[in-house]
Amino acid sequence: MLGKKAADAFPGLDEFLCFSIYSTGHAFNQIYRPLLDKLELTYPQYLVMVSLWGGDGQTVKELGAQLSLDSSTLTPLLKRLEARGYLSRRRDTQDERQVRLVLTPEGQALQQRAREIPACVAREIGLKKEDYHTLQRLLGEVRERLTKSAE
Amino acid sequence: MLGKKAADAFPGLDEFLCFSIYSTGHAFNQIYRPLLDKLELTYPQYLVMVSLWGGDGQTVKELGAQLSLDSSTLTPLLKRLEARGYLSRRRDTQDERQVRLVLTPEGQALQQRAREIPACVAREIGLKKEDYHTLQRLLGEVRERLTKSAE
């Protein structure tokens, strides 16, 4: 016997990269939840707000391209953010197919209240700067290849 | 001016490690979908099957510990797998609180049909072995720290 596995053995869960990502994603959610509860945001809603804080007036399509989400996910989510008073959805007057997303003053102000979150999360992660960048780079490579071969 | 950011600027989405993981997770889903469609499995259902192929007779609790999922997620998922004929759910005769998960012959046989999937996905990822292990190690570190500080 050269190894402990039978020839037809399936790998264990721990060997799957996809599972590492899947479960680490869940772990992130748990960390974010208490921080975001104060702002009455879910985690995907927070990502949308981060994108809009980086620049308002985007269309749903443009936002979706950043987040890799389409209107079937975004429309209801954006309506909830609108209902909470954080943004408004306005049909573009030039091209009425498009909906532009504009932060309300309250949505702008939320940025200040969210300010400690990134540092707070970074502290919980506790990776060395170098490892952090390595991780970002490798994840970026994986994502790029997967999205390319999925097209 | 020392930098291009205002003092109160929020980081961009691309700087968030959580976002890299979030979107890479979605990309994995897209890759798995066509492969799993043939087996009539969703991605979380596939993870459950992988765990059971590694050894059945587990309780729901034990399975949940591996996947970081609790009964509110697993019970309906397991019922769907049972309805498809891949496993059976049996109350433990010693301790009737527990439900033990046992693969049916069809569930066992599915392993053969799923056999090419890991290699197929690995090919799509296309990372060097060393990078793959680095990624696994760093994700493991992050997950461990996050789950510890969330407890």
Add this chain to the structure above:
DNA sequence: TGAGATTTGATCGCGCGCGATATAAGACTG
């Protein structure tokens, strides 16, 4: 200009995740 193709967003259905709660079986304690 007018018929068909394309683009944008909205809607629907279903399967996760997960917090909160319920129920039932088992363990513990006085």
Add this chain to the structure above:
DNA sequence: CAGTCTTATATCGCGCGCGATCAAATCTCA
């Protein structure tokens, strides 16, 4: 051995993700 506590699973409600479909606005080009 009765009352209480704990544990394992189930149920409910809500918010994503996403494939499929639809409606309206815009574009194309004969």
